[in-house]
Amino acid sequence: MSQSETLTEASDNKIAARSVDVFYGKNHAIKNVDVDIDDKTVTAFIGPSGCGKSTFLRCLNRMNDTIDIARVEGDILLDGEDIYDKRVDPVQLRARVGMVFQKPNPFPKSIYDNVAYGPRIHGLTRNKSELDDIVEASLRRAALWDEAKDRLKESGTGMSGGQQQRLCIARAVATQPEVLLMDEPCSALDPIATAQIEELIDELRQNFCVVIVTHSMQQAARVSQKTAFFHLGEMVEYGDTEKIFNSPEDKRTESYITGRIG
Numbered sequence: 001m002s003q004s005e006t007l008t009e010a011s012d013n014k015i016a017a018r019s020v021d022v023f024y025g026k027n028h029a030i031k032n033v034d035v036d037i038d039d040k041t042v043t044a045f046i047g048p049s050g051c052g053k054s055t056f057l058r059c060l061n062r063m064n065d066t067i068d069i070a071r072v073e074g075d076i077l078l079d080g081e082d083i084y085d086k087r088v089d090p091v092q093l094r095a096r097v098g099m100v101f102q103k104p105n106p107f108p109k110s111i112y113d114n115v116a117y118g119p120r121i122h123g124l125t126r127n128k129s130e131l132d133d134i135v136e137a138s139l140r141r142a143a144l145w146d147e148a149k150d151r152l153k154e155s156g157t158g159m160s161g162g163q164q165q166r167l168c169i170a171r172a173v174a175t176q177p178e179v180l181l182m183d184e185p186c187s188a189l190d191p192i193a194t195a196q197i198e199e200l201i202d203e204l205r206q207n208f209c210v211v212i213v214t215h216s217m218q219q220a221a222r223v224s225q226k227t228a229f230f231h232l233g234e235m236v237e238y239g240d241t242e243k244i245f246n247s248p249e250d251k252r253t254e255s256y257i258t259g260r261i262g
């Protein structure tokens with residue numbers, strides 16, 4: 001059992017999805033998904049390739065808006081507010097609901113400017129000293145400060161893959177988001193860098209609602225407290241990670257966990 005499962009602080013609902021469907025043209029990729037995602041918790045989305053994990057994750061900060069043929073139906077509430085309401089600015093929303101992608105994608109800018117980017121465009125600081133503080137705090141949160149503090153002016157793209165991914169996490173947390181979405185954040189990393197990111201995810205959940213898509217069931221079991229199993233666009237089962245892995249209710253979940261499908 002992971003260290004994270006032994007911690008028992010209170011968590012409450014952060015995101016509620018109600019009757020969510022997603023279509024890419026005629027392809028019905030997400031089918032009638034309902035879920036309540038807890039704050040200060042790591043929730044893992046697992047399931048076979050193409051089952052819709054990334055599509056559903058992208059609904060949570062309206063990243064599907066950037067895909068022309070994608071159509072999202074249903075409601076997604078963040079702290080009870082409909083994020084698809086016309087009055088919601090998707091750019092502001094993405095500052096509240098940050099995202100980390102599969103492949104580390106730092107900007108071709110200095111380490112400092114990568115982290116300072118969000119606070120600058122969202123006008124979160126009044127002066128250089130405040131910005132310096134946010135950059136340092138974000139790099140510390142991403143467990144990168146010690147490695148980065150003497151090279152803040154160097155390019156972010158010159159770091160190792162694992163460092164680049166932690167830099168992307170620092171960039172995401174710099175806008176002080178409430179939710180962090182992670183789409184297979186370790187798939188391009190070696191086992192040591194993966195272990196560092198997993199440890200970091202466990203720390204991040206003290207301050208954020210974290211949702212992670214992962215291909216690795218071992219990773220889901222290690223880092224998450226809640227797990228949702230997707231299959232052919234349906235969310236088949238959702239609950240405590242321990243229960244999903246040890247005594248799933250649905251035959252399809254059991255087949256996946258035991259390696260019979262996927």
Ligand SMILES: Nc1ncnc2c1ncn2[C@@H]1O[C@H](COP(=O)(O)OP(=O)(O)OP(=O)(O)O)[C@@H](O)[C@H]1O
Nearest residue numbers: 024027029047048049050051052053054055056067
């Ligand atoms: N940008 C897109 N344009 C068109 N169809 C898409 C797009 N992204 C995903 N799809 C389709 O939606 C369905 C779900 O894909 P999605 O990438 O969400 O699944 P996934 O579970 O994350 O898969 P994987 O584990 O392989 O990343 C698939 O049929 C896929 O082909």
